[in-house]
Amino acid sequence: MSSSIVEKLLGAPPDAPVAERRARWMSYGAAPALERPPRWLGYGVAVLLLAVALIELPMPALHGDGLAGTIGLVALAAGLAILVFGRASSVAVRTAVALVIGLSSALLAQVQEDGIAILGCYVAVAMAARSLPWRAAVLVAVPVVVAVNAIIIAAGPDEVAVTLGWTNFGFLSAFVLAYFGRIAQERHQRTRELLAEAQHTRDAQAEAAMLAERGRIAREMHDVLAHSLSALTVQLEGARLLAHDRGADPEVERALERSLHHARTGLAEAREAIEALRGDGLPGPERLRELTDAFQVDGGVACELEVEGEPRELSSQARLALYRTGQEALTNVRKHADADRVEVRLRYEPGGTTLTVADHGAESNGSGGSPLAETGSGYGVSGMRERAELLGGRLSAAPTADGFRVELWLPVEAEAG
Numbered sequence: 001m002s003s004s005i006v007e008k009l010l011g012a013p014p015d016a017p018v019a020e021r022r023a024r025w026m027s028y029g030a031a032p033a034l035e036r037p038p039r040w041l042g043y044g045v046a047v048l049l050l051a052v053a054l055i056e057l058p059m060p061a062l063h064g065d066g067l068a069g070t071i072g073l074v075a076l077a078a079g080l081a082i083l084v085f086g087r088a089s090s091v092a093v094r095t096a097v098a099l100v101i102g103l104s105s106a107l108l109a110q111v112q113e114d115g116i117a118i119l120g121c122y123v124a125v126a127m128a129a130r131s132l133p134w135r136a137a138v139l140v141a142v143p144v145v146v147a148v149n150a151i152i153i154a155a156g157p158d159e160v161a162v163t164l165g166w167t168n169f170g171f172l173s174a175f176v177l178a179y180f181g182r183i184a185q186e187r188h189q190r191t192r193e194l195l196a197e198a199q200h201t202r203d204a205q206a207e208a209a210m211l212a213e214r215g216r217i218a219r220e221m222h223d224v225l226a227h228s229l230s231a232l233t234v235q236l237e238g239a240r241l242l243a244h245d246r247g248a249d250p251e252v253e254r255a256l257e258r259s260l261h262h263a264r265t266g267l268a269e270a271r272e273a274i275e276a277l278r279g280d281g282l283p284g285p286e287r288l289r290e291l292t293d294a295f296q297v298d299g300g301v302a303c304e305l306e307v308e309g310e311p312r313e314l315s316s317q318a319r320l321a322l323y324r325t326g327q328e329a330l331t332n333v334r335k336h337a338d339a340d341r342v343e344v345r346l347r348y349e350p351g352g353t354t355l356t357v358a359d360h361g362a363e364s365n366g367s368g369g370s371p372l373a374e375t376g377s378g379y380g381v382s383g384m385r386e387r388a389e390l391l392g393g394r395l396s397a398a399p400t401a402d403g404f405r406v407e408l409w410l411p412v413e414a415e416a417g
Contacts, residue, residue: 039084046080049105049120056113065111072107075100076120095136098128102144110151118167121148122174129178137175145171218274229267236260284319285311285346285355288326292344295330302341303330309348318414321391322346322355325384329357329406332381339403352393352412358405384408 053076058065079100082093105120121144128140145168152163240256272283289305296303314322326344333342340361347354381397384406388395391414397406 043084045123046084049076049080049101049117049123052119053105053108053117055116057108058111068107069111072104072111072117075104076108079104091133091136094132095128095140098124098132098140099143101127102140103147106144106147106151109148110155115151115155118148121145122170125171126174126178129175130182134179137179141171141175225270229263229270233260233263233267236263283323284314285322285326285353287323288344288346288355291323291326291330292342295334295342299334301333301339303344304342305344305346307346307348311348314353315414317391318353318410321387321393321410322353322408324387325355325395325406325408326357328381328384332406333357333359333404350412352414353410355408356405357407358400359403360400361402381406 053073057073058069060066060070079097082097083101086093102121102124105117105124108117109115109121124144125141128137132140148167148171149164152167153160236256236259240253240260243253243256292303292305295301330342330344333339338361339359342357342359345354345356345358347356381395385395385397388408388410391410393408393410393414395406395408397404399405
């Protein structure tokens with residue numbers, strides 16, 4: 001026999017190790033792993049086969065049909081237990097389990113009056129065709145069919161040929177139907193995988209288009225807004241110096257200084273927005289400390305930052321939402337509240353991340369809150385709320401007994417997105 005023929009039969013070169021040849025032979029024709037059938041189906045089949053095996057089963061004994069029935073029942077129960085409760089993941093284990101179920105059912109059918117336990121043989125053949133590579137399936141089907149045929153011939157019914165014909169037709173039907181059912185499921189599973197891949201491709205294309213559009217907007221903002229603000233900053237600085245040199249009214253100088261400060265702040269925020277659109281160095285919760293320190297230095301108000309839980313990696317949009325919310329909330333406190341203490345708390349929880357900014361010490365305005373409560377419908381709060389809702393989270397802004405509190409919550413789904 002030539003080496004090429006041996007290689008085709010064994011599925012490996014003739015000089016390959018025995019274990020490798022056996023593994024290749026058993027796995028030949030293996031399809032992608034199919035989804036496991038529902039566990040209740042396995043329970044149902046196991047109960048049915050055990051119930052059928054107990055019908056007209058001889059009493060346990062140490063010899064004769066009683067011994068054969070006991071051995072067959074124990075082997076069948078063991079095979080079904082591994083099938084239902086075990087982890088029969090490898091081809092070799094699944095082949096052995098199917099073979100044990102089939103041969104033990106044949107043994108039980110031999111000692112029964114009507115041989116109804118033969119149902120387990122059909123189940124074993126169908127199970128092999130459904131879940132095993134075809135070589136392993138044949139390795140299960142052939143011994144089981146031969147054993148059943150031998151039992152029929154030994155029993156010698158009146159019409160042996162007819163009985164054998166119908167029995168083997170049943171085995172062939174079970175094998176073919178299970179095999180084609182497997183092919184149909186493989187195709188269905190492959191179709192779902194292709195659809196998932198197509199959806200992933202569409203998502204990638206949409207993201208690429210979004211990034212391209214963001215890049216275009218960033219370029220336009222840089223060319224128009226950033227340049228205009230830069231020119232405005234230079235002009236205001238020149239006006240401030242000119243007013244100082246010519247001894248202008250101090251109020252005019254202070255007004256120009258405030259305008260210059262706002263222009264510089266706007267320019268910095270415009271540059272941050274451009275960086276955000278480009279995806280460059282998006283600010284995140286790690287920069288909340290900078291915000292609280294700057295707030296305390298600029299405003300002279302105590303501002304504490306507390307972080308609870310283990311920090312984790314967040315998506316760029318979730319990071320930006322936390323930073324912008326903290327920035328906007330602190331800005332509102334500086335502009336609208338008469339607070340003597342501000343607390344910023346960042347909590348990493350199993351279900352999501354929460355950021356709370358609360359000011360304390362403001363005089364009551366009759367509604368139980370600080371003057372910031374009156375700005376709850378302003379662009380800042382509504383902008384923060386819209387950002388949270390886009391990420392599937394929520395934002396609350398409400399007065400407290402001695403101040404005002406803004407709280408942002410983002411779910412873990414948004415964090416991973």
